[in-house]
Amino acid sequence: MKNNDKIIARFPPSPTGWFHIGNARTALFNYFFVKKNNGQLLFRLEDTDKERSNDEYSKDIVEGLKWLGIDIDFNNVYKQSEHSATYRKYIEKMIAEDKAYISKEQVKEEGQRAEVIRLKNPGKKVVFEDMIRGAVEVDTTELGDFVIAKSIDEPIYHLAVVVDDFEMGVNHIIRGEDGIYNTPRQILIQEAIGAPRPVYAHMPFILNQDRSKLSKRQQGEMVSLKYYREQGYSPEAMVNFLAFIGWNPGDDTEIMSMEEIINKFDIMKVQKAGAIFNIEKLLWINKEYLKKLPIEKIQKEIKLRITQNSGFQDDEIIKKITPIILERINVWSDIDQMLKDGDIQYFFEKPILDKEMIVWKKGGTAEEAAENLKLVSEVFEKMDENKFTSENVKEAIWKIAEEKGKGNVLWPLRVSLSGKEKSPDPFTLCGTLGKTEVLSRITIAIELLSK
């Protein structure tokens, strides 16, 4: 860095699709690097491809970055589309200095220009230093006099990038591995316009299960950050997870905040090889973050999901079932699935019972079930409504359960209350539903059994 000691990096997405998870990770690593080194991260929209660029995608990218907690200045976003005069200036300069020339072309396909601007390629070996990979050497001869602009007013990507980075004072470029092929020709352009060479770092890819580059074709919407936002993943979990694809603090720590990551971040320790996207690990990390959330926040989210999906909104019940739900989910959208499976409704309304299901499969009869339910309900009748907690219920009927066989008492009770083969234990159910509702559901079950 000749003129400037401050590290300036950039994140330059082109808004031609939903914010890609791999791009999100690149942005994150840029941010880690810059924060660690008291530098600055700039944002640039590469929106010169008018056909494919759109505003919705730009918004999605900005929102995604904000969601992740990357605080960069979005007020004065540098848009490529607004700098055509700048590109023109450099193109003219290069032509004037004989570094580039207008080339007459044979038009072979429709849409091809009869004239384009090509760089005079000195045809040499370019060696550049990569913070992740070390020295990378490429022979640029085979590139030939490559095209740098379609016309004096239409630069192509490589030229635009080099000019923008130069104009913006960018001195560190951290980008995806595929940028390695672009680097030599961009260096040639830098030399032609007299721009200093930035320091490079090329990040390994995130991979599909078969180790090919992470693709929408294979992963569908799961390549978009949008998907994870919608599913209700915690941004902290996402940052943690993405950071650990290709990097780690060097010890056994798995859960780290953005601040801790930045603190320990070292770009030299970034992995060279690509890494498969492991959703299982993400799920686990997300759950770790879920568990750390304040209870009010958890209740609020659970209520939101339940109300949206089912219309139920009894605050008392929601409060009671919060711990039950929390230990059964990894991500908020799991609540939607629970609702779909009917695993929550029975806390709010009487389940439809199935006679067969109430009977304990491993050796009970309908008569025994009915009899035991009667015994249990007699005990419940005598209990104080205010002391009808799961602990007290357990204490009150444990003896009966042991005498009559636990399976033959607890299974029918639990199924009578939930109507499900799988559910939380009967004591928890009792404590949540309350004495009146419990007795009512038991009565219904007994009637059903005697039919």
Add this chain to the structure above:
RNA sequence: GGCCCCAUCGUCUAACGGUUAGGACGAAGCCUUCUCAAGGCUUAAAUCGGAGUUCGAUUCUCCGUGGGGUCACCA
């Protein structure tokens, strides 16, 4: 195919040239238990192959092999 990049458990990864090759996710088993979940404990599981350098290679070099990427008037 040319060029480029990469290579430790299934996955993410740790290991100044000297470790019983460590951790995590996942899996399996056990405990707890009426079922599910959660939790606790335990187990299985890896240095791609071959040369070389070295007293000693996961680690350094070379050659294979394998995988991936890239070869635009797209970004």
